[in-house]
Amino acid sequence: MSRIGVFVCHCGLNIAKTVRVSELVEFARTLPDVVVAEEYKFMCSTPGQELIQNDIKKYKLDRVIVAACSPLMHEKTFRKVIAATGLNQYLLTIVNVREQTSWVTSDIEVGTAKGKALINGAVYRARLLSPLVSRVIDVNPDIVVVGGGIAGIQAALELADTGKQVYLVEKSPTIGGHMAQFDKTFPTLDCSACILTPKMDAVLQHKNIKMMTYCEVTEVKGYVGNFDIIVKQKARYVDHDKCNACLACTEKCPGKGVSEWDEGLAKKKAISIPFPQAVPQKPVIDRDSCTFFLKGKCRLCEKVCEQKAIDFEQQDTFVNIKAGAIIVATGYDLMDTKPLVQYGYGKLPGVYSALEVERLFNSAGPTGGKVTLRDGSEPKSIAILHCIGSRDKNNHEHCSRVCCMYSLKFAHLFKEKTSADVYQFYIDMRAAGKGYEEFYNRIIEEDVKFIRGKGARITESKEEPGRLVVEAEDTITTKFINLPVDMVVLSPAIVPRADAKDVQRMFNLSSDKHGFFMERHPKLAPLSTMTEGVFIAGVCQGPKDIPDTVAQALGAAAEVLTIVSKDKMELEATTAIVNPAVCCGCQNCVRVCPYGAPSFNEQKNVCEINEALCKGCGQCAAACPTSAIIARHFTNEQVLAEIEGLMEY
């Protein structure tokens, strides 16, 4: 016989509005084995917690049921509450009467009836719970940060400063990310390079950071505290240990490739560094434009390299890293706007995308910082079109958040660098950040013209060949506008990286409907993911500006420290075990486990589970025909009992 206590939370009116809490309590009191049932306004508050703890002592409770919000919200909180009284934390059952009851109905009769059924199910289940002992594992103190943009850099530096070993894995040949492409940053207009490059250099110099550029994670195994990560070092064809960064090779190289860093607006050498301030300052050979790789001869770089660092035989190599925690900060792509044929991007030379314009402003950019059209002339009038592909049900429903502000920044820079008329075509102006509204007002005063209406189409002007016409509806005057301009800047939607799905699977993340990585809880665990020990920071989680990105990076670093600052940590005890007396040796468990936790013991003719490898999915228990596998905390008996309890009412 169990001694069960049932505690029902009002959650203010969140629950009480559509569930009669007192009735649930009265109901619970009639159930077998329930010795006490109580209600409280906020069960998660200190007095609420004390109420539970006192009742555990007073009534010698050996099972506790808390009917409140989702277990994903406060299961851990209440586990701690009961553990503090000496009761095993796994003897807690949460009944979800908020997210899955009170919030999804407006009928108090229905909500109360459902609450009763759920409580009854919990009582059935609670009786069969067993105390479980958490597994304690050693924690590897090292950290892997994936993505060398500003988020990854900031997180890596912060963690390295605490003395932890950090591996910073970056896909491209340099760290810096998108921020390195920018000229100025809103709203303060400080120079992007001025604030970023010192941090890039700090990464290079930091003794605790192992910077791994031109690398990609190819496999992640293990679990929190003990991840096993395989990183592919892509062949650079330059031995970076030997290279002294003299860049003589780059000067002599005849190969011409496209500069990704300049968004294709400029060429680059086949052997090159992406941009002058790149870190590391050591080059990489681009196979696609290297004369030797294309035609089989050249090897000029090899000849000029005094360090004998060029190595055309170099192969991809794989490095194994062990780490206790991971930060994923893989950033974003801008939407390819070519499919939006109405805007003519890629066809009309006067149509630019936002990142291209960033490069035009940049003194290290293809034009040396001068704003000129592709023919070299200076534009006389410029239209900036917001929300291209975003806030658009046909493309991306979400707001990309930063476009309003960088469009204002563009307008300012255009005004500063040219004498052009600048037009903003916008749906709404969103300037909700510190100093952002002030920046908006400042740009208005700079004689930038704001037209409230989304740019609908860009066509080539018939009257003035070479010029463009922006078609739009001004929603204030409700007039259709045909505005002739020289240059159009598109602000495309910020979208997940093209390979985000692969990254998601590798790190076992969830994604939201737009494809951005999903946080464990939008408010209370914005940097955690569903996978313990893996955190997310920056735009890979959703569009945001640099201050927010940096804040997230710092937050993620702090989250990581909560894990790696300890030698040992507790893991969920909800693993599966085999009852050898009933195992028939069919080995179904061995076949279905994705982690290789079960194995077959030929001597005993039974299967065994290595708990260290088990992640508690319970798949084996369902595949086991004899019910020999006990998926702890989700045993067959417990689930069946809960089903029985739920179906009784």
Added chain:
Amino acid sequence: MTNFKQIEENLKKEAKKLLEAGSVAVVLAYTKGADEKHPQPFAAKKADDVANIIFNEYCNHNLARYIVRYAPGTKIAVAVKAADSRAVVVLIQEEKIKRENLILLGIPVSGMKNQKTGEIIDEKTTGGLTNPVVYDVLLGEEIHTGKPVSPYTVLEQYEKMDKDARFAFWKAQFDKCIRCYACRKACPMCYCDPCFIDQTKPRWADKSPQSHGNLMYHLTRFQHLAGRCIDCGECTRACPVDIPLYLFHKKVAKDCEEMFKQAAGMKIEDKLVMVDFRVEDSDKILE
């Protein structure tokens, strides 16, 4: 038609050879029970035992059933008809036995008879194959009757039934069940010990022979045999109250074959469909 006398002779000859040479510890074959019309599975362990081996049209029992009873590593020779050989294939796939420990004495058969009813056993109640799918020695000529027959034709009338009528049919059948468990014990694939139904943690179904417990027992057993049942029909022949279990097994086998593009126990290198998946499996199978 199978020449039963000739096969019996060959079976005895092979068994004797194997036992005399000591290449196997046991030969699984048949002997007479109360009389020759009631043959009994037989484990010949000495050359002298071979004289007791018989083979006739009533030797239906699936001898694969007995293989798992011997300690791992025991060398066993088994007389396998078509269905027996498919059962052996599944046992090998499930790693209950190793192929190298088996010598399969293949028996091509047609014209086997049900000892209770005297009816010819064919694709209506079994998989309907005539030749073993795997063997080391074939004890008779392969039988090719011409056009292949579908073991699933018999299902048509039940598939056509209205759901309520089909439920009424099965309810009446399962209500007859006395829970003697002859079906699972006769089944070569039911080697679990204990069976889920004997479990007390949890008690999946009541032990008393009532409708609901019987339904749970049989449906779960069908699920457990999905993709594994090789349609030998032994469960049905073992049943003392004549529940046509083979119909349900056939239906599940047919569905599995359609969904997973593989019939059970045909090739040793096949994967076990229920503990496997294809990324390209369609959600249509859930409709």
Added chain:
Amino acid sequence: MAASVLKKVVIEKINEVAAVLMQKGTLIAPVKEEAGANFREIKDPKDIYLDYYNSILSPKMVFFPQMEDFVKYQLAKPKADAKIVEMNLKPAFLFGVRPCDVKSFEILDKHFYASGIIDTYWKARRDNTTIIGYAFDLDKPVDSADFYNTLGIGAADPEGSDIFIVKKDKELLLKGITKKGEALLGELSMLEKADAKDEKYFTDYVKKGKEKKTRFMKVDDKAVAKKYEDIFENNEYWTKMSDACLSCGVCTFVCPTCYCFDICDETIFGKGTRRRIWDACMFTDFTLETSGHNPRTKVSQRLRQKVCHKYSFSVRKYDVISCVGCGRCTRSCPVNIDIYSMVEEATKL
């Protein structure tokens, strides 16, 4: 011997007899089912199936049903409570039982109350039931599985029945064997008086029944019991016997003298029943102990238990072999294991 009551009735009129018995209480008689005949409560006299050889399940189920509810209980709502299930018995008439099965009731009587520990459920049903035996049809061949002669039972032995019936062409001759039977015959007005020729026919039939041969071997109870004690540890014999055995429960469930049962609680939504159900020594979990230890893990051990229980332990305890040679186990065995052959082989050892 006092002139006992002999009556007769044309077979077609058995419906009328049945109708009266159904009015007096519960009538249980063989009924034709898909797989063969079984004893069932008669709702419609037309269902009685007298042309049967023997039933698949033995008539022990009339006194010892496969499922017997003892107690109904509820856990806590509104409060914990339990009630004994009343049997609510009406007088019962068990019609058409073959002599070997009638004998089985005597054997089970020993198990269920002659030992001094009385099973009230068994006893209540036994006391309440009038047994109407029915001789095998001597014009038809015996089934090859039968061996009731071996156990000293004839095909037309009236002993043990209250009323015993033999078939005479298109008539049935009904003889009162016990007071209870005679009284009942007196109450059945549609029966005709039998004449002297009928009397002779009946007596001859019983005698001829003794000569009707099933499989036979000479079995001395004490000797066979001793033999099985001696070969208890003869692994070769038991392994050989059990090589084909599937360890299912068919033989025990159809057996008229197997009486093992399990008592279990079956609960749903907090309401439950404590009931007894048949169990079988051939099941793996029959001897499974709470510790997980199982003293009989091998098929051979379980088969040994079954055979020794019938042919050895029962003799030692009650002076009777717990087998009536009805042949049901042999007929129903999925792999044709034959207990007669097993005993025969044992006696040769």
Added chain:
Amino acid sequence: MEFEPKILGIACNWCTYTGADLAGTTRLKYPQNLRVVRVMCSSRINPSFIFRAFQLGADGVLVGGCHPGDCHYNTGNLYARRRLAVTKKILDFAGLEPSRFRVEWISASEGNKFAEVVKEFTEHVQILGPQTKFKIAGVS
């Protein structure tokens, strides 16, 4: 009075249960006939749970898991898909309306989908009426 079916939901912790929470967080309204059991993965679902639920009087059973390929345990739902497909066929051949048993892939971000599926399924089961075939006789 309109028939109010009892519907059992079995939802995986990572996707469908979280999606159901999201439906709540966003205050979507859906019929409350569903009672959800949380399991870690849809592959945890023993087919006998489904049979049992119907025996206990469920008028419908809804299983929710991550989209194929997005399973928190990589491949759990791919096994579950096969297993539960067979379960559905068995229910069908046993004479139960197979549409009383539904498997849906609902991700953590699909609160909308969760609410819609529940609404649609509840209405469907309402039309089918009470499930009496599997329900154990004599239990309320």
